[in-house]
Amino acid sequence: MTVADADRAAPPAAAEVASARTLASHQAKLLLAALGAAVAIVLIGAFTTHGFLTVANLKAILFSASFVGIAAVSATLVMISGNLFSLSLGTTISISAIAFLAALHLGLFVAIVLALLLGVAIFAIQGLVVGAWNTNSIIVTIAAGSIQLGLATKLTAGAEVTPSGNSAAYKTLGEPLLGLPFSFYVLVGLTLLLGFVLHRTSFGRLLYLMGENRAAARAAGMRIKWITAGAFALAGLAAATTGILLGAFNDTATLAAGGTYTYEAIAAALVGGNAIQGGSGSVWRAFFGAFFIAAITNLLLLRGYSTGVQELAQGIAVAIAVVLMRLFSRSSR
């Protein structure tokens, strides 16, 4: 090959790189545009919808965002571990709410601890099954949901569960504190705690590494089984927290109580900008995603749209979020 040949071969390669670069900046712009559009939708909706910008309504958004947010923190942990999402999150939330109310006669503190332990155990077992054999997490969580429903139906006979015992101390968990919903403080506390665990501990570092490349993590001798179980256990902790707050606020719990949280949590985690394929993302993104989802749901509610339309909006938000994240990850590679 002569020098002239090599020269002739070079330009197309350079052009390719250049076009890839313009494509990348084009896609980054696209992502920014989408973010701008999302903010614009909320703002336009806020100013044109009667009753949105009132203190009472903003508190209502804060309230529902807190519940969705805590559930979304749970979904984010599963996502970071590289196992997509749990499709029985809502079921575990219901079961924790039931366990909390049923155990109240043992005292508030004991009931909280028992419900948290139950949530942690349910999730950790699934994490072990997924982590030990690289089992498909979607199907494992669906199967676990069916088993949980079966056992809970047997134990509760499908009936509504009300608080056991006479103490009404649990009611403070459902009441506002300093003007803001109690659950909001819990969300902030949990996000800070898990943010610390994820970014400042060696467990967190290992979790991100494993989520990004399971095969490499395994080759490096990481204990995949226990790291996955750990991530799921923390996700179970967040799920049970949602359940406890839900039970305390509603004064009652059924197996259907946590129904919509599965999708709302996943939607919030994704809309906040967490990548579905694992190894990246943060609980703070879920935090902000939850506020977006809560605001949109609230807007639709105020404008008189049915739960079906709210669900539809969540589905479209999920689809747009995953497609945009995909375009973004491609362009930044």
Added chain:
Amino acid sequence: MKGRREVLPFLILAVAIVCLLVLPLFSSAEITYRNGYDVLETFAEYGLLALALGLSMIAGEYDLSTASMYGLAGMVAVLTGGGSPVLGVLVALAVGLTGGLIQGTIIARLRMSSVPVTLGGFIVNLGITDVLSHSKDVSYERISVALKLDASIGGVFSLYSLIAIGGFLLIASLMRFTRLGTDIRAIGGDRGASRTAGVKVNLVLLTVFALSGIGAAAAGSLHAYSVSSALPNLGFAPLIFATIAALLGGVRLAGGRGSVLGIGAGVLSLAILQEILTTLSAPEYVANLVTGGLLLIVTIFAAPDIASWWRRQQARRRPAVEAQGPTAQAQG
């Protein structure tokens, strides 16, 4: 080795049949033609859904949206089939095809994993079903359609189950006599290699998702007619059934392996298990536990790490045999 894998679904089916037949020995239950009819009705209820999901699994994908397309198609068929049931089914099939094409296009063009995309589709379908039904059960006025669909033909069959069987035979011959079968397995086994080998990966993916949308819609619309009503949310029960059936039918979760007839055998095995539970009048929570537990077990067995562990065990045994071979010859 390959042969053993392909026979397994039919072996499981045979065991299931024997279990059903010996039931009277262990309980007061009686086994008649009626049980065969029930099994085939369950086959009709979930068969085409399992086939739809199974096709996407063979292609190395997992179409979550089939679960809610099943419900959406039922709702659409009930709402639009007032004048003509055939029209209702056709509209439902068009909805299924549209949903499948949209998802297939996104997945193929952007080379995305199907799970997040079809999760979006799953929630969207649920939302549309809720909007169409105003979150209420909708009953189908033309009860005569259900009577015709479920009327017994020859003791065990019905129009309902014959349509499902016809669907299986149609897809089976499509897979066998066209390139489709080879192509779907190829892109499920190794997508990069099949692209290099000249398989039109995007076109095959689009076909798979179109077929899976149509299959789920066909199953859902006929189911709604057969029970003369459509519910706003059927939950995960249909998806659980379809996934177990596909896995029992020899479909590999990682893709690349599985056959239409295998999936059919898987559906029949699970339908028989359900019939056994019904015959023993087991409460609903037992059915939940059994199906959930079964799904967990078959998924663990389908896990890639279990398969590689098994291969390692086999490999460890094999060199030992080969090492003995030459020495034995040398001695001879």
